[in-house]
Amino acid sequence: MIKFLICALTVVSLVKGKATPEVQRVWKDSYFPTAEDIITRPSGRPFTISVEGNVGSGKSTFLNFFRGYPDISVYQEPVDYWTNFHGEDMLGLVYNDTKRWGLTFQSLVTLTMLETHVKDLRGRDGLPTPPVKIMERSMQSGRWCFVEQMTNVITNAEKYLLDEWYGVIRNTTDVDVDAIVYLRTDPQVIYERIYKRDRKEELKVPLSYFQDLHRLHENWLIYQNVTTYPMPKVIVIDANTDLSLLKLTYRQFAKDLYSAVPEILKTNDFFSFCTGKC
Numbered sequence: 001m002i003k004f005l006i007c008a009l010t011v012v013s014l015v016k017g018k019a020t021p022e023v024q025r026v027w028k029d030s031y032f033p034t035a036e037d038i039i040t041r042p043s044g045r046p047f048t049i050s051v052e053g054n055v056g057s058g059k060s061t062f063l064n065f066f067r068g069y070p071d072i073s074v075y076q077e078p079v080d081y082w083t084n085f086h087g088e089d090m091l092g093l094v095y096n097d098t099k100r101w102g103l104t105f106q107s108l109v110t111l112t113m114l115e116t117h118v119k120d121l122r123g124r125d126g127l128p129t130p131p132v133k134i135m136e137r138s139m140q141s142g143r144w145c146f147v148e149q150m151t152n153v154i155t156n157a158e159k160y161l162l163d164e165w166y167g168v169i170r171n172t173t174d175v176d177v178d179a180i181v182y183l184r185t186d187p188q189v190i191y192e193r194i195y196k197r198d199r200k201e202e203l204k205v206p207l208s209y210f211q212d213l214h215r216l217h218e219n220w221l222i223y224q225n226v227t228t229y230p231m232p233k234v235i236v237i238d239a240n241t242d243l244s245l246l247k248l249t250y251r252q253f254a255k256d257l258y259s260a261v262p263e264i265l266k267t268n269d270f271f272s273f274c275t276g277k278c
């Protein structure tokens with residue numbers, strides 16, 4: 001009898017768990033500025049979100065949920081460009097020999113990120129511009145996570161060179177973001193995902209590398225103790241759970257964000273969904 005009761009309770013709780021998947025409702029309308037704030041922004045930059053998180057945390061998947069919405073431009077990071085830059089696999093080179101290629105690779109990342117940051121500025125070319133832009137990563141994660149990660153491998157002079165480029169760009173160009181979505185993951189979880197996805201350049205990278213990168217993301221986004229530049233709003237999503245559950249959270253996020261765009265800013269045009277360099 002007792003055995004039967006335990007069994008019945010387990011079945012009920014499993015069914016219950018299935019029936020009420022946990023959707024993390026993370027977007028708040030108050031995150032969106034007023035239409036006037038966007039229209040009068042001197043640089044013409046749209047409301048900009050960067051999606052951050054460790055390697056393999058699911059940033060590209062997150063971006064896919066914004067496909068199909070007008071008035072939002074989406075930029076995936078150009079990994080294919082990095083792995084075939086004028087015939088060279090720069091990502092492979094940096095993992096094989098960070099001391100030799102660290103500066104070169106991070107310069108390439110900075111360059112391609114900068115290109116994305118300055119896309120879709122209002123008032124440029126007289127073309128309609130989206131009120132919202134979402135980009136995978138940013139110059140900021142290049143600087144505060146990946147350059148930091150190389151600190152003991154590249155020379156001080158190389159690090160200062162990257163840092164000074166970063167400072168000059170930040171002080172002369174509007175590469176800010178309004179909000180960061182942080183897909184927070186356990187390094188062990190992403191380590192397994194990376195192994196499964198089989199990107200050849202990453203297969204020999206040890207767990208300790210992803211643990212260090214995790215710590216750097218946490219310092220930057222959770223403890224916020226790495227930079228004196230003002231931090232944007234950080235929206236944290238627990239991205240350890242199964243993708244089938246996360247999809248519900250991401251779908252809800254896209255819906256809520258789109259509804260928060262002030263009507264006056266909407267053009268109903270579809271903008272780039274860029275999956276590489278564009």
Ligand code: TTP
Pocket residue numbers: 053054055056057058059060061077079091094106109137141142143146147202
């Ligand atoms: P990620 O930017 O983390 O992209 P991803 O494809 O892992 O994203 P997700 O699975 O979450 O969709 O990194 C792509 C590769 O580029 C990864 O091997 C880390 C490397 N990289 C650097 O070495 N330096 C950098 O500054 C950046 C941004 C990436």
